[in-house]
Amino acid sequence: MSTDPRRLLEDLSAPQTLRNDLVRAADHGIPFDVAAGLGRLRDAIGTGPTSGGSGGGAGGGAAGQGASTAAKAMLAVSLAAGVVVGVIWLVTGGDAEDSAPVDPPAHAGPSSPLPPEAHEERTRPGHDQSRQRFVEPQPESPDPSPSISSVPAAPSPRSAARGSPSGANDVQREIAQLAELRRLVSRDPARALVLANAGQREFPQGLFMQEREAHAVLALEALGRHAEATRRGRRFLARWPEGPQAVRVQRVVEAEMP
Amino acid sequence: MSPAVKNRRGSAHEGSEEADVPTSGAEELFRDHAGFVASLLHRLGVAAPDVPDLVQEVFLLTHRKGGFENRGTAQPRTWVAAIALRLAASHRRRRRETPNPNVVESAVSQIPSPAFAVDMRESLERVQSCLDSLDEEHRAVFVLFEIEGFTGAEVAAALEVPVGTVHSRLHHARRRFSEAHARALSACGEQEEASGVD
Numbered sequence: 001m002s003t004d005p006r007r008l009l010e011d012l013s014a015p016q017t018l019r020n021d022l023v024r025a026a027d028h029g030i031p032f033d034v035a036a037g038l039g040r041l042r043d044a045i046g047t048g049p050t051s052g053g054s055g056g057g058a059g060g061g062a063a064g065q066g067a068s069t070a071a072k073a074m075l076a077v078s079l080a081a082g083v084v085v086g087v088i089w090l091v092t093g094g095d096a097e098d099s100a101p102v103d104p105p106a107h108a109g110p111s112s113p114l115p116p117e118a119h120e121e122r123t124r125p126g127h128d129q130s131r132q133r134f135v136e137p138q139p140e141s142p143d144p145s146p147s148i149s150s151v152p153a154a155p156s157p158r159s160a161a162r163g164s165p166s167g168a169n170d171v172q173r174e175i176a177q178l179a180e181l182r183r184l185v186s187r188d189p190a191r192a193l194v195l196a197n198a199g200q201r202e203f204p205q206g207l208f209m210q211e212r213e214a215h216a217v218l219a220l221e222a223l224g225r226h227a228e229a230t231r232r233g234r235r236f237l238a239r240w241p242e243g244p245q246a247v248r249v250q251r252v253v254e255a256e257m258p
Numbered sequence: 259m260s261p262a263v264k265n266r267r268g269s270a271h272e273g274s275e276e277a278d279v280p281t282s283g284a285e286e287l288f289r290d291h292a293g294f295v296a297s298l299l300h301r302l303g304v305a306a307p308d309v310p311d312l313v314q315e316v317f318l319l320t321h322r323k324g325g326f327e328n329r330g331t332a333q334p335r336t337w338v339a340a341i342a343l344r345l346a347a348s349h350r351r352r353r354r355e356t357p358n359p360n361v362v363e364s365a366v367s368q369i370p371s372p373a374f375a376v377d378m379r380e381s382l383e384r385v386q387s388c389l390d391s392l393d394e395e396h397r398a399v400f401v402l403f404e405i406e407g408f409t410g411a412e413v414a415a416a417l418e419v420p421v422g423t424v425h426s427r428l429h430h431a432r433r434r435f436s437e438a439h440a441r442a443l444s445a446c447g448e449q450e451e452a453s454g455v456d
Binding site: 003004005007009014015017018021022024025026028029030032033034036037038040041042044045172173175176179182183 | 284285288289292293294296297300301306307308309310311312313314315317318321345348349351352378381382384385386403404405406407409410425428432436439440443
C-alpha cells in the first residue's frame, strides 16, 4: 500500500500563498449554529418510533458504513430512500384507512439485521406493494372536508427507487424539491405553498409526503391564512399524530385555538 | 436501544455548548460533526442558504440508518462524510449553483482586524473559487484530504474507492487546484496593478 503524500499546506515546496490559503481554509469553516441545528434535529427526530430503533442499529449502521460493493451514489440514494420509507411506515402506523396490516418494515435499512449486501441483493417481486401509504392532499381550499387519506393503489416508492434508474431519479428530484421547499418556507411562503402542492401532485407516492405537507401548513401560516393552515394542520395531525413534523404543525394549530 | 455511536473516535472538530444535556447517539454525532459537515458541504459546492437544511438531512439519515457502529471499517467522521458527499453530489446536480460569497463574508466576520479580515476573505474566496474549478470527484478528494485532513484511507472509505484511486485523483486535483490558484493570484495582481496598488 502506498503512503499518503504530504498535505499541500505542509509541503514547503508548494507556493507560500497556496499554503497560506489552504491553512486559512482549513482553519475557517462555514459558521454553523450547532445549538440551533441540534434543536431542529431533536424536533425532527422527536419521540418517533425510529428512536427506538426497532431491531437495533447494527444492520443500519452497516448499511451506512456502506459496503464496498455499493460504490455508486445512485444506489446509495436508493438505499437511503428505502430507509426513509421504512421510517415513514413506522411513523404513519395505525392508519385506519389503510387496509394493509401495519407491520414494522423489518427489511428496511435501519432495522434489518441483514448485512448491506443482503439489502442490495434482495429482489423486488416479493415486496408487499400494498403497504403504500402516501396520498395526495386536496388542493388548498376553504372546504375543510378534503381528506389526505385516500390511498391510491400505486407501486411502492421503494420499488420505483431501487428498481429503476428513473425511480432513483425521482427520489433525487423529490429530495431536491424538498430542499427548495424548506428554503422557501421562511423566505417566500407563497412560492413554498405552490411548490408543496405541486410536490404532492408530482410525487403522490413520494418519500417525503409528510414533510411536504407540514411545510404547506407552515407556509399557509406564514401567509396569514390561519384558518386554512389550521384545517390542513388538523388533517395532518389526524394522519400523522406522532410524525416527526407533528410538533411544528401542532404549534400552528394551537396558535389558532382561542 | 436507541441509535448510538458505538466505539466512537471523538472528533475535536466541533465544540459543544450543551454538554450537560442528555444526548442520544444522533445528538452526540451531531454535536461532534455538524460543524465539520456544514463546512464540508459548503466546500463541496452547496450554497450557504442550503447548508443548514442539508446538514439536517445528513444527520436525519444517520439516525434513520440506526446510527454509527464501528466495525473497524470506518470512523464516524468518515461515515458522516460519506453520507454528506452523496447528498451534496445530488444537491449540486440539481441546483448547479455558484457559491454564495456571503458565506465567506460571514466566515470572516468574526475576525477582529479589518485588514486581516480582508486578507482572510481573499484567501477563502480564492480557495473556494479554485475548488469550483475542480470536478466533483476531484473536489471531494481534495477537500477531504487537503482541507479536512483525512488520510488517504479515510478518503477511500468515504468515497468507497481504493486508496490508489484516491492518490491518483489527489494528484490531478492538486495540479488543477494549483493552476487555478496561480491564475487567481495572477488575476489579483493584474487588478492591483490596474488600480495602482504595489
